[in-house]
Amino acid sequence: MPAIVSASLSKFGKRQEGLMEIAAEAALPVLRGRWDDVDFVVVSNTYSGEFTSTSGLNTLLTTYLSLDAVPSIRIDNTSGSGGSALLVASSLITSGTARRVLVVGVEKMSTLKTRDVTAVISSLLTPRERATGPSLPSLAALAAKLYMSRYGATREALAQVSVKNHHNGALNPYAHVRKEVTVEEVLSSPLVSDPLRVYEYSPISDGAAALLLVGDDEARSFTDKPVYIRGIGTASMSTSITSRDDLLDLSSVREAGAKAFRRAKAEKVDFAELHDMATVLELVQSEALGLLPRGEAWKYSEEGYTALNGELPLNTSGGLVSKGHPIGASGVAQAVEVFQQLRGEAGQRQVRNPSVGLSLSMAGFGNCSTVTIYGVEP
Amino acid sequence: MPAIVSASLSKFGKRQEGLMEIAAEAALPVLRGRWDDVDFVVVSNTYSGEFTSTSGLNTLLTTYLSLDAVPSIRIDNTSGSGGSALLVASSLITSGTARRVLVVGVEKMSTLKTRDVTAVISSLLTPRERATGPSLPSLAALAAKLYMSRYGATREALAQVSVKNHHNGALNPYAHVRKEVTVEEVLSSPLVSDPLRVYEYSPISDGAAALLLVGDDEARSFTDKPVYIRGIGTASMSTSITSRDDLLDLSSVREAGAKAFRRAKAEKVDFAELHDMATVLELVQSEALGLLPRGEAWKYSEEGYTALNGELPLNTSGGLVSKGHPIGASGVAQAVEVFQQLRGEAGQRQVRNPSVGLSLSMAGFGNCSTVTIYGVEP
Ligand SMILES: [Ca+2]
Numbered sequence: 001m002p003a004i005v006s007a008s009l010s011k012f013g014k015r016q017e018g019l020m021e022i023a024a025e026a027a028l029p030v031l032r033g034r035w036d037d038v039d040f041v042v043v044s045n046t047y048s049g050e051f052t053s054t055s056g057l058n059t060l061l062t063t064y065l066s067l068d069a070v071p072s073i074r075i076d077n078t079s080g081s082g083g084s085a086l087l088v089a090s091s092l093i094t095s096g097t098a099r100r101v102l103v104v105g106v107e108k109m110s111t112l113k114t115r116d117v118t119a120v121i122s123s124l125l126t127p128r129e130r131a132t133g134p135s136l137p138s139l140a141a142l143a144a145k146l147y148m149s150r151y152g153a154t155r156e157a158l159a160q161v162s163v164k165n166h167h168n169g170a171l172n173p174y175a176h177v178r179k180e181v182t183v184e185e186v187l188s189s190p191l192v193s194d195p196l197r198v199y200e201y202s203p204i205s206d207g208a209a210a211l212l213l214v215g216d217d218e219a220r221s222f223t224d225k226p227v228y229i230r231g232i233g234t235a236s237m238s239t240s241i242t243s244r245d246d247l248l249d250l251s252s253v254r255e256a257g258a259k260a261f262r263r264a265k266a267e268k269v270d271f272a273e274l275h276d277m278a279t280v281l282e283l284v285q286s287e288a289l290g291l292l293p294r295g296e297a298w299k300y301s302e303e304g305y306t307a308l309n310g311e312l313p314l315n316t317s318g319g320l321v322s323k324g325h326p327i328g329a330s331g332v333a334q335a336v337e338v339f340q341q342l343r344g345e346a347g348q349r350q351v352r353n354p355s356v357g358l359s360l361s362m363a364g365f366g367n368c369s370t371v372t373i374y375g376v377e378p
Numbered sequence: 379m380p381a382i383v384s385a386s387l388s389k390f391g392k393r394q395e396g397l398m399e400i401a402a403e404a405a406l407p408v409l410r411g412r413w414d415d416v417d418f419v420v421v422s423n424t425y426s427g428e429f430t431s432t433s434g435l436n437t438l439l440t441t442y443l444s445l446d447a448v449p450s451i452r453i454d455n456t457s458g459s460g461g462s463a464l465l466v467a468s469s470l471i472t473s474g475t476a477r478r479v480l481v482v483g484v485e486k487m488s489t490l491k492t493r494d495v496t497a498v499i500s501s502l503l504t505p506r507e508r509a510t511g512p513s514l515p516s517l518a519a520l521a522a523k524l525y526m527s528r529y530g531a532t533r534e535a536l537a538q539v540s541v542k543n544h545h546n547g548a549l550n551p552y553a554h555v556r557k558e559v560t561v562e563e564v565l566s567s568p569l570v571s572d573p574l575r576v577y578e579y580s581p582i583s584d585g586a587a588a589l590l591l592v593g594d595d596e597a598r599s600f601t602d603k604p605v606y607i608r609g610i611g612t613a614s615m616s617t618s619i620t621s622r623d624d625l626l627d628l629s630s631v632r633e634a635g636a637k638a639f640r641r642a643k644a645e646k647v648d649f650a651e652l653h654d655m656a657t658v659l660e661l662v663q664s665e666a667l668g669l670l671p672r673g674e675a676w677k678y679s680e681e682g683y684t685a686l687n688g689e690l691p692l693n694t695s696g697g698l699v700s701k702g703h704p705i706g707a708s709g710v711a712q713a714v715e716v717f718q719q720l721r722g723e724a725g726q727r728q729v730r731n732p733s734v735g736l737s738l739s740m741a742g743f744g745n746c747s748t749v750t751i752y753g754v755e756p
Contacts, residue, residue: 046433047427047433049425049427049428049498049501050427050428050433053501054501054502055424055425055428055454055456055498055499055501055502056455056456056501056502056503056617056741056742056745057454058454058455058746059455059456059502059614059617059741059742059745059746060502060504060617062614062617063504063616063617063618063745067614068614068615068616069613069614069615069629069630069633070614071612071613071614071630071634071746071748072455072614072746073453073454073455073462073465073466073746074453074454074455075451075452075453075454076433076435076436076451076452076453076454077434077436077437077450077451077452078433078434078437084451087451087475088451088466088469088470090473090475091466091469091470091472091473091475092466092469092473093473094469094472094473094474094475095468095469095470095471095472095473096472097465097468097469097472097610120427120433121433123427123431123432123433123434124432124433124434124437124438125434126438126441232475234449235447235449236437236440236445236446236447236448236449236450237446237447238441238446239434239437239438239440239441240441251447252447252449255447256449363434363437364434364437367434367437367441368436368437368449368450368451370449
């Protein structure tokens, strides 16, 4: 399996810069001294057309980065694009199609008003469900209600996930929302979709993430501390929410996780980046992945088990809720966080001596999920 | 290398049906009796957002096709998306990531007026060139002028490419423009961009193409006549047209072709599907690929060398000019044509006993090119 040998982020947030500038901000540190090495570029992006009237983003970007002769593609899987890009980049290397792949995830979303961004993103729902009005935030709110009633989770426990992720994000210089919040502040912040409030959702962010992936055989010629992809699993489920038996059973997450653990020959991980588009999803996902017992993640969260200094730190980067969620960048940014943690380079967010990490990149409301397991050893 | 074991098209043209219906029209014949076999879906599409306000196309499509649990991605490389999708699908199989990949290329373009379609497609140009006005059709016209003046090609010889491709397309039940044209009709058709006229450009089409790709080890359990992918090459060049030394030197085509021939261990092909967004490009590309001598393709075309019954038939399907050019579908549709030809199933378009075929899928004006070489033997 391939290895990540370099990784970087742009600052996440409302940026004045354009799509190319933001992508370059993440890619240039990765490219430094390695322009001639890269033989393929995978761009992870969903909405360059809708948000910035740009198509052909991958070839525009290779030209912008002075990688004119390097072939490229754009991968889209909505909010799960980054995980899919990593899967494809790994396959390109393992199959011998490419040797050194630059992966760049990028999205510029702040060009539109919040309402219009929500409308654009709702275009991933089935036509019938799109017409009847549920947006992804309102589905998350429904999941929160269900989670509380089914498992007896308290409202405060849900809010605690936001408190933890904002704490982590405040320690992340690249995060969009660098601000500690208390349970009280979360619960008195503006209501978005009952019962969830604004601090419990990812903000609308611009941002980019980049990494260089190479074959494991040559990884150590690039760096003393490569981070190996040990296994990737991907799985899907119906896009039609109303046709699902149980809103809390994210079967794509469960199956992608099982595949990834099998391929990685791993039993446990030391920390994980999950897809907390809304905080309740971190709870549901950690259970679906088998990281925490079903129906009990909220207790573990309340007790600090998933905090930076806990047994199983979750979303050390701040997660989507605090770091931000530039659609095409998020899954790649998760890999960047895992890379930094496994190299011991996560600064104030560093977890203690991790050797195995996990990321979950999720399209829509679990429409397609990709789980990647990384290790300091192959 | 993997093999294509089944392939199909939707009717190309101005369709009343929506994006999903058109995609399904191509995919259902490929899926028949094989629903349980498919373990990955690669969707080739560029403009579902711009043309039909749809995102998350890949998961919407798997749900529509009752492939709920099958993971999927969308691949975009503008007009070269189909070739990139084939490259990625092959890599997924060769790397062991997937075993049986359904590739579906689809675009619905007729929702917008011609002027608006051109504006959308121009969004793949560099911002500076986009601002100064050249569209892809006008770049092709410039290339035609240059080709005639440099090589002494006659205006009639250029028109002859359109005559040939319309002849082939008239024999293709799935083609958009099924109509024979004469040189005189081509040269008296409405001017689009001097000197090129309407019959010398691909029309704006809706359409889809689908194929099933599996590992070569199990190909014969699916069909007695698999078509093997013998080699794929991809290469890129600057997206900035004005920064190129020579508008007629499509270096990405040249390099992608050289790589594909090397990987396929092939010296020649029996026929080829090229990317004739404008007819002059068929000439330029056949030279860049080394299929015909530089500066002389127009003579070969005039003498019937590239006709259906010639030595090297080009664009037997009718090419983009007659079959149509639904952006994300085109590259996949080329593979479908090669599949049918190599199996002897191309009906009135059948070339005599071919054993090796080639397709060229090209993004923008050569921004990224992918060449695939196929054979009846692995
Ligand atoms: Ca021949």
